[in-house]
Amino acid sequence: MTFSLHSLMSRFTVLVALLLLVSGGFVAAQADSITVQARLVHGTSKEQKGKMEVSAAIKKKLARVFKWMHYYQLNSTQLNIADATTKTTKLSKTASIKVTNRKNGRIAVSLYSKGKMLVQKTQTLRPGSYMVLAGNTGTDSAWFIVLSKSK
């Protein structure tokens, strides 16, 4: 069996083209999807043994603004969201968030409490930065929903 140089080259070209097509599609899919980490955090000055504190990086940022001595992570979830898609996650008994991937790193986060939407925030979320929705709990502590983009 013999192969001409021409046929080898054309097969090679086809294979390379296919490879580029597949990998390009793969890369495109990766660029369009986004991974968001959402954490429910409880800010309080009362020590709560057995509860896990939020990461040092997040604590440092929150502590720069707020007064609490402890920031306990009550819940954490990772959402992998394709372009123009929405994912929902329940963070507490009554609170849930819907996160929509709006392309180019922009996300829209809607906070629901007991099924009712309270607020929606849309922004570009860069790696290393945080979006925080927060409020008082009414018992001298605060709740925080801390969102960040996973690398």
Next chain:
Amino acid sequence: MNENEIELKIQALVDGELTGREAEELRARIETDAALRELRERLTAVRGLMAGAELPRTLPESGDFHWSKIAQGIEREEREAKRLAKPASGANGWLRWGMPLAGVACLVLVLSLQQTTLPDLDILFGDGHELELTADEIDVMTFNTGDDAMSIVWLDYSIDLRQDSLQLWLD
């Protein structure tokens, strides 16, 4: 004057609230009464202790965050003041212009409802951040840390932090 009234008068004297003849008479009476003298001294001592005794404290949140809330409060009040300001117009002017204007307003409203712009519910825009608040009863403040590492939306709303036993679910 009963005992309680005398005590209150002595307090007033110590506080500089009793003047003139009344003060003179009371001073004279105190000089002849050891118990009243002692009460005057004790009241004077308590006053002395309290002077400048307010415990200094630091605001329990960052100055930037505090200022951000104040600035947004000012903005909100100014918007509210503008909204409440009534335009000056006579009755004839209203009749001549009011109806056509109302018609135009309705048209604008209908057209605006067709669009996808956000309703005017305390929406704040800046640097690509959009915020929509759907619950009128909630106050909201936004704040960005100077290095843009954290954007905060602070709601005047409590949520239940308890988790139920259900596992987290995703759509």
Next chain:
Amino acid sequence: MPEKPAYSSAEEPQLVEWAKAGDMQAFEELVARYRDRIYVRAYSIMRNEDIAVDLSQNAWVKAWQRLEQFHGEASFATWLSRIVTNLCLDELRRQKRARMDSIEAMEETTGPVENRMEMETVDPIEGLSREELRERIDAALAKLSDKHRTVIVLYEFEQFEYKEIAEKMGTSIGTVMSRLFYARKRMAGLLKETLKRDGLIE
């Protein structure tokens, strides 16, 4: 091009003038200088951090709206202190403290139970720093009812006269005098208790 004003080194009257002209940065500098002081006043009355922070914020917003009314008769801080005090009094009126209300109602109709107790002697204590004394006074203040703590704060810290306190609290001068007398007796008693407990006096 005129130079940008150096807000941090500007004198207070200049900052106030700039703020009156609509300069928010000048007002921000005033906030930076006095935010702790205004918060302290709100906390002294309300004894709740979150409420004190909220009322402080509201006071600053009101101050901005009323800047035209400030003519320098008192210092800017004093003027602002009055605003936050009024907001605190408004807030107290709104709050219901059923437990304390029932005790005070009894006191005001039948005469304070504590009238039977003498005004304690509280002498200056050597070895007790001013800071420590302030902390003890603060702890004692926290134990007073809203009305009694308010009258002490308004008189001793805000330095209002009886008549002004009566107007602000919506009561008579006689009631102000009674409340102040009772509050001082209670403070003296509480202070003496803590000093004895800590072995600083016999």
